[in-house]
Amino acid sequence: MSEEFNDNKTIQAQSSESISGGGSGAANDIDYVRPAEVGEQDLYHGHSFISKWVFCQDAKVIGVQYFLLATFTGIIGLILSWLMRLQLGFPELAGFMTAEHYYQFVTMHGMIMVVYFLTALFLGGFGNFLIPLMVGARDMVFPYLNMVSFWMFFIAVGVLLASFFVPGGPTGSGWTLYPPQAILEGTPGSGWGIMLMCISLILFVAGFTMGGLNYLITVLQARTRGMTLMRMPLTVWGIFTATVLAMLAFPALLVGALMMSLDNLLGTSFFMPTILKAGEVLEYGGGSPILFQHLFWFFGHPEVYIVALPAFGIVSDLISVHSRKNIFGYRMMVWAIVGIGALSFFVWAHHMYVSGMNPWFGFFFATTTLIIAVPTAMKVYNWILTLWRGNIRLNTVMLWCLGFIVTFVNGGITGIFLGNVTVDVPLSDTYFVIAHFHMVMGIAPLMVIMGAVYHWFPLVAGRMLDEGLGKWHFWITFLGAYSIYFPMHYLGFIGVPRRYFEMYDSPYMTSAVGMNEFISIAAFIVGAAQFILFYNIIKTLKVGKPSGHNPWKACSLEWLTPSVPPEHGNWGDKLPIVHRWAYDYSVPGAKEDFITQITPPSEVANTEVEKT
Amino acid sequence: MDETKKQEQTTTHKIGIYLWIWGLLFVLSFFSYMVDWYQFQGLLRWSLILIFMFLKAGLIMAFFMHLFWERYALVNVLLWPMTAIACFIFLMVAEFEYTVFTRIFYFVVGG
Amino acid sequence: MSDPKIEGYVFKPGFKGMADDTGSDQTMFKGVHWGKAMMWIFLLSDTFIFSCFLISYMKGRGSTIIDWPNPSEVFGLHVFGVDVPLLLIAIMTFVLITSSGTMALAVKYGYEKNRKMCGWLILATAIGGLTFVGMQAFEWSKLIHEGVRPWENPFGAPQFGSFFFMITGFHGTHVSIGVIFLFIYAYKTFKGHYDEGKRGWFTTMKGDYVEIEILGLYWHFVDLVWVFIFAFFYLW
Numbered sequence: 001m002s003e004e005f006n007d008n009k010t011i012q013a014q015s016s017e018s019i020s021g022g023g024s025g026a027a028n029d030i031d032y033v034r035p036a037e038v039g040e041q042d043l044y045h046g047h048s049f050i051s052k053w054v055f056c057q058d059a060k061v062i063g064v065q066y067f068l069l070a071t072f073t074g075i076i077g078l079i080l081s082w083l084m085r086l087q088l089g090f091p092e093l094a095g096f097m098t099a100e101h102y103y104q105f106v107t108m109h110g111m112i113m114v115v116y117f118l119t120a121l122f123l124g125g126f127g128n129f130l131i132p133l134m135v136g137a138r139d140m141v142f143p144y145l146n147m148v149s150f151w152m153f154f155i156a157v158g159v160l161l162a163s164f165f166v167p168g169g170p171t172g173s174g175w176t177l178y179p180p181q182a183i184l185e186g187t188p189g190s191g192w193g194i195m196l197m198c199i200s201l202i203l204f205v206a207g208f209t210m211g212g213l214n215y216l217i218t219v220l221q222a223r224t225r226g227m228t229l230m231r232m233p234l235t236v237w238g239i240f241t242a243t244v245l246a247m248l249a250f251p252a253l254l255v256g257a258l259m260m261s262l263d264n265l266l267g268t269s270f271f272m273p274t275i276l277k278a279g280e281v282l283e284y285g286g287g288s289p290i291l292f293q294h295l296f297w298f299f300g301h302p303e304v305y306i307v308a309l310p311a312f313g314i315v316s317d318l319i320s321v322h323s324r325k326n327i328f329g330y331r332m333m334v335w336a337i338v339g340i341g342a343l344s345f346f347v348w349a350h351h352m353y354v355s356g357m358n359p360w361f362g363f364f365f366a367t368t369t370l371i372i373a374v375p376t377a378m379k380v381y382n383w384i385l386t387l388w389r390g391n392i393r394l395n396t397v398m399l400w401c402l403g404f405i406v407t408f409v410n411g412g413i414t415g416i417f418l419g420n421v422t423v424d425v426p427l428s429d430t431y432f433v434i435a436h437f438h439m440v441m442g443i444a445p446l447m448v449i450m451g452a453v454y455h456w457f458p459l460v461a462g463r464m465l466d467e468g469l470g471k472w473h474f475w476i477t478f479l480g481a482y483s484i485y486f487p488m489h490y491l492g493f494i495g496v497p498r499r500y501f502e503m504y505d506s507p508y509m510t511s512a513v514g515m516n517e518f519i520s521i522a523a524f525i526v527g528a529a530q531f532i533l534f535y536n537i538i539k540t541l542k543v544g545k546p547s548g549h550n551p552w553k554a555c556s557l558e559w560l561t562p563s564v565p566p567e568h569g570n571w572g573d574k575l576p577i578v579h580r581w582a583y584d585y586s587v588p589g590a591k592e593d594f595i596t597q598i599t600p601p602s603e604v605a606n607t608e609v610e611k612t
Numbered sequence: 613m614d615e616t617k618k619q620e621q622t623t624t625h626k627i628g629i630y631l632w633i634w635g636l637l638f639v640l641s642f643f644s645y646m647v648d649w650y651q652f653q654g655l656l657r658w659s660l661i662l663i664f665m666f667l668k669a670g671l672i673m674a675f676f677m678h679l680f681w682e683r684y685a686l687v688n689v690l691l692w693p694m695t696a697i698a699c700f701i702f703l704m705v706a707e708f709e710y711t712v713f714t715r716i717f718y719f720v721v722g723g
Numbered sequence: 724m725s726d727p728k729i730e731g732y733v734f735k736p737g738f739k740g741m742a743d744d745t746g747s748d749q750t751m752f753k754g755v756h757w758g759k760a761m762m763w764i765f766l767l768s769d770t771f772i773f774s775c776f777l778i779s780y781m782k783g784r785g786s787t788i789i790d791w792p793n794p795s796e797v798f799g800l801h802v803f804g805v806d807v808p809l810l811l812i813a814i815m816t817f818v819l820i821t822s823s824g825t826m827a828l829a830v831k832y833g834y835e836k837n838r839k840m841c842g843w844l845i846l847a848t849a850i851g852g853l854t855f856v857g858m859q860a861f862e863w864s865k866l867i868h869e870g871v872r873p874w875e876n877p878f879g880a881p882q883f884g885s886f887f888f889m890i891t892g893f894h895g896t897h898v899s900i901g902v903i904f905l906f907i908y909a910y911k912t913f914k915g916h917y918d919e920g921k922r923g924w925f926t927t928m929k930g931d932y933v934e935i936e937i938l939g940l941y942w943h944f945v946d947l948v949w950v951f952i953f954a955f956f957y958l959w
Contacts, residue, residue: 034731037749042927141757144926209768213761220751221760228748247764248693251771255779259889267874268885270783283874286789286882288711291782295775298700345696349703358710361703578748624834634824641820645813648795648958658959665954669947676827676943678936683734684741686752686760690767697774704778708785715788 031600033226033577041138041222043569055151057143058568059214062150063129064460066120069150073157074117078527080109089520091502099501100188103172106499108160110175111197114303115204116157118445122310123208123246124153126452127215127239129460133558134236136224136576138569140214149214152207156200163189163196171197174499176300179271179292180284183264194264198257205250215243224557226578230334231597231612233556233582234327237334238313241341242306248345249302256295263287293355297348305344307441309337311448312379315404317582318451319383321554322398323390324593326583326610328382336375336382343372353424362421369419373412380409391586391593396470397552400451403478404444411440414489429499432492435485443481450477453533458551459558462565463544466536473532480526487515555596556582581612625681633675640668727754756933759940766944769897773948776893777955780886792878794957797871798862812957815858816949822851823946826939833917833935841935842912848942849905852898859895863888887956894952897945901938908938 046052056062084105087094128146132139140146163170172188173181181187182194189197219232219240232240259270263284271292272284320327327333349357350365383405392398414436418424427433450473457465496503496512503509503516550559562572576598584595589607601609644664647657674680679687732753735743744753752760784791800810829844866887870877876884911917911930920929 034748037729037732037753042929044927142761142926209765212768213764216764217757217761221749221755221757223749226748228746229751230746231748247768248696248771251768252775255772255775259779262873262885262889268889269874269881270779270885286787286880288708288782288786290707290711291779294700294704294707294782295779298775346699356714358707360706364703624831627828627831630824630827630831634820634827637820637824638817641813641816644954644958645809645816648809651795661954661958665950668950672823672943672947672950676823676946677940682755683744683753684738685744686755686763688741690763693767693771697771697778700774700778701781704782705785708782711782711786712788715786719788 030605031579031602033579036225036575038222041141043139044143045568055147057139057147059128059132059140059143059146060460060566060568060570062146063125063127065150066124066128066153067126069154069157070117070121070125073112073160074121076161077109077112077117078530080105080112082524082527084109085520085523087501088503089517100169100172102501103174103499104170104188104193107172107175107177108164108170112160113442114175114307115201116160118307118441119208119246119303120153121449122307122445123215123239123243124150124211126235126310126314127243128211129456130235130558131215131218131239132222133459133561133566133570134233134556134582135219135222136227136557136571136578137218137222138571138575141217141222142214145210146214149207149211152203152210156203156207159196159200159203163193163200166192166196168192176293176296177260178296179260179263179289180273180275183260183272184275184277191264195261198261198264201257202254205254208246208250212243212247215239216247224575224578227557230331231578231581234313234316234330234333234337235310236313237337238310238316241337242309245302245309245341245344246306249299249306251299252295253299256292256299259295260292290352290355290357293352293357294349297351298345300351301348302341302344304437304441305340307445309341311404311445312337314452315401315448316379316383316386317556318397318448318455319386319401320583320585321455321552322395322401323387323392324585325386325390326581326585328385328388329378330581330583330612332378333382336379339375340372343368343375347372350419350424353421354428366419366421370416373416373419376412380405380412395454396465396467396474397451397455399471399474399478400447400454403474404447404451407439407447407481408444411436411438411444415440427492429497430492431488431496431498434498435488435492438485438488443485447478450474450533455552456558457537457540458547458564460565461541461544462547463540464547464551465540465544469532469536469539473529473536476529476532477526480522480529483522484519484526487519491515553592553594555584555594557597560596560598580609584609629675633671636671637668640664640671644668729753756931756937758928758937759933762937762940766940769944773893773951776890777951780890780955783882783886784880787880787882789880791880792876792883794959797866797878797883798957809957811858811862812953815855815862816953818851818855818858819946819949822848822855823943825851826942830936830939833912833932836918836932838912838915838918841932842909845905845909845912845935845938849902849909852902852905852942856895856898856902859891859898863891890952890956894945894948897948901942901945904938905942908935 044057046056046058051057053061056065083094083097084102087097087102128140131137168189168191170189171177171182171193173190173194177194177197183190219236223229223232259268262268263270263272267283269284269287271289272282272287273289274285275282316327316333347365347368349361350369353362353365383401414432418427418433418436454465454470457463491512494512496509503512547564549564552559557576557578558566560576561567561570577600578597579599579601580595580597582597584590586593587595587604587607587609590604590609595604595607595609641664644661647660647664652660679690732747733743734740734753745751747753795808798812799806799808801807802810825844825847829841829848832840832844866884871884871887873885873888875881911921912935915921916930917932917934920931922929
């Protein structure tokens with residue numbers, strides 16, 4: 001087995017060379033960077049197909065695996081949303097669908113999109129692929145654990161999808177899985193469905209913990225020489241902070257899921273109060289349903305930022321690269337990410353204003369919720385100020401970024417409405433809420449994902465995605481998403497409740513029929529438009545234009561590997577040495593409009609680079 | 613991870629300090645057991661339980677888990693997240709008081 | 724442990740050192756092994772799991788209007804004609820603290836490359852852990868015999884049984900996993916895997932006595948959790 005590991009001789013040579021290179025004239029040499037603290041990482045290089053592509057320990061392959069599986073799950077979520085929209089817009093065409101089906105689709109759509117699609121895609125997909133490359137590591141620090149993490153996710157997805165085929169079908173209790181109704185007869189999937197959901201979530205948390213430990217320790221302990229925390233690209237900061245949130249928030253979900261499974265299996269009454277059913281008292285009694293809501297939202301609110309923070313980070317990098325300007329207020333951006341992350345643990349009960357919790361909580365949570373708007377707004381200003389007088393390339397990536405900013409501001413402002421108790425009470429459980437969270441954590445992060453795919457695809461495949469198709473994809477998605485969610489604000493204001501299978505014959509709801517049909521048609525088109533991307537990817541893999549090294553002329557490390565796409569081990573025989581932050585674009589006095597992170601200071605001595 | 617640079621001798625602590633902490637933990641556990649033995653009640657009981665608990669936890673973390681000797685960068689990262697837990701505890705105390713109030717109000721007093 | 728030596732880096736004490744460490748390149752926790760850093764972060768996450776359990780317990784116990792059973796009596800033992808409150812729990816606490824002490828010494832001897840001593844101490848720790856699990860099994864069977872079930876109990880609020888079995892069960896699972904690993908590590912220590920740097924069975928990392936410290940962190944954490952469970956569940 002030992003011949004499969006890196007030969008340590010090259011490593012010895014490298015570290016001794018670097019020490020002698022820096023040690024002598026340390027005080028005068030402006031290119032000096034401290035020698036490596038730890039030796040080289042041993043990597044397991046697979047030789048067979050299985051160890052190279054299936055049970056692979058290379059973070060880049062694991063990232064792509066995560067990406068593909070999350071996308072597959074996301075398509076299932078998309079199809080479920082189509083079925084829901086068919087029922088809402090054209091119930092006469094959806095005769096096969098009962099109310100039970102509808103609730104099951106609502107539940108699975110929500111859970112899939114939030115946990116199994118967005119979380120897995122941002123942290124598992126982008127995290128695995130980008131973190132080692134961007135911090136200059138050869139791989140994640142625990143490659144084996146990382147591989148197990150993906151396969152746990154695989155099993156979790158399998159268990160989740162298996163619930164479509166068990167007696168009673170998947171759970172239909174809404175993605176929040178509130179007890180007591182989640183496990184009482186009458187709710188679809190109250191037996192098998194909810195059990196499989198809980199098991200799947202527990203597996204997901206276990207698998208994610210393995211991956212999350214990798215992301216955190218790689219960022220904290222395995223950066224390359226010269227890479228300080230404050231020189232990391234904001235993408236890494238976003239994913240890193242989101243991972244911290246996940247490590248601290250998922251425990252609450254795990255505990256909640258475990259206790260609910262016990263309530264369901266053993267008949268304990270953690271969450272089950274005394275319940276009368278058709279005049280008979282059930283065996284449950286004395287439990288506290290609101291406890292589950294607290295546990296769920298102690299996880300659930302940080303979860304929103306687990307999805308949002310990586311998007312914030314990635315979009316900052318994309319905007320900076322494609323407007324050829326350094327990100328405005330880098331340190332402010334970092335502290336805003338950290339601050340939002342920290343605050344997100346103190347706002348959870350703003351999801352529970354109408355739940356019957358202690359009424360004084362409204363004060364506390366409305367205040368903390370509005371405070372969190374401050375760092376978020378700072379980030380929006382900084383994106384706009386980065387664009388301000390930049391040398392903007394209006395390509396597909398930039399279009400997605402601009403779409404993100406608009407959508408995010410829109411969703412953020414409705415968030416301020418909903419954060420206030422008095423405004424929230426009449427609006428809660430209406431389409432206004434649906435519009436809010438789809439804008440802010442559905443469409444906005446999705447726009448970033450799309451932008452990131454167009455930006456980083458050359459790094460994965462070595463070919464450029466087609467710009468023309470990309471622009472079609474963007475404009476249909478952007479205009480279509482607004483056609484879907486903008487009218488929903490209005491539906492919410494007139495009081496149309498969410499999660500209703502049918503609108504029945506009340507006068508104000510029948511007034512919404514036309515709008516529902518319009519939304520449904522837009523939803524079908526937007527969903528179908530996503531397949532443009534898949535066509536684009538397949539086409540590009542076959543006949544796409546080769547990208548060459550660093551097609552976007554970016555400064556950050558991931559584009560500076562010896563070969564594009566990078567091989568296992570990323571950096572050939574020599575790790576990069578970092579001298580500056582990732583944002584030296586359009587520096588006065590420089591020959592080109594960007595100075596990479598690994599350009600030594602002596603080569604750009606006459607320029608006005610930022611001191612970072 | 614590291615093959616080449618681990619050669620320096622890792623210094624360890626004298627055995628005495630571990631034995632001391634070990635002894636202290638026994639004594640503190642004994643004290644907290646005595647709280648129950650003598651059936652102290654009310655505020656005295658709770659404060660004694662909490663004091664002994666935090667002392668024991670602190671000793672284990674500081675010396676057995678070596679946090680006392682670790683650099684602040686690590687200690688800080690480990691202790692700050694506890695504020696979220698503290699907030700959760702604080703709010704859940706308020707919450708169960710309210711729940712029990714409503715239960716007594718509606719079930720016992722009868723609204 | 725004392726500060727390691729790192730070429731080109733000046734260690735400063737206290738908060739100034741913290742700022743320097745955080746702001747420096749390559750690593751934030753200077754001289755801390757990757758695996759050790761990972762274990763610390765994992766334990767932080769695990770702390771949140773146990774905190775959520777105990778907070779749920781607090782909420783459940785606080786909001787029930789049926790009387791909570793008196794743990795002092797429920798967990799009492801009847802020995803030699805006398806009722807001794809919490810006797811078994813007290814012994815379990817002492818056993819766990821004993822095993823924690825042997826583990827701390829095992830870490831120390833590991834770093835001193837004292838293979839024999841380290842191995843025997845790990846084995847002693849494992850046996851302590853095994854005793855603890857055995858006593859917990861005895862306690863469970865005694866309570867089940869008295870009619871306590873996860874969904875009901877003869878002494879008062881049904882949530883008492885639910886939280887008892889869930890929390891001690893989850894803790895007991897942690898102890899059992901720890902015992903399994905202690906036996907594995909004892910074997911590896913006696914075989915000298917840490918002296919010769921033999922690679923792990925699954926990972927590509929070379930063996931090092933730091934792994935004993937990593938296992939030790941986990942074991943002390945299990946003890947730490949027991950301190951809180953003892954205080955909140957048995958004494959409160």
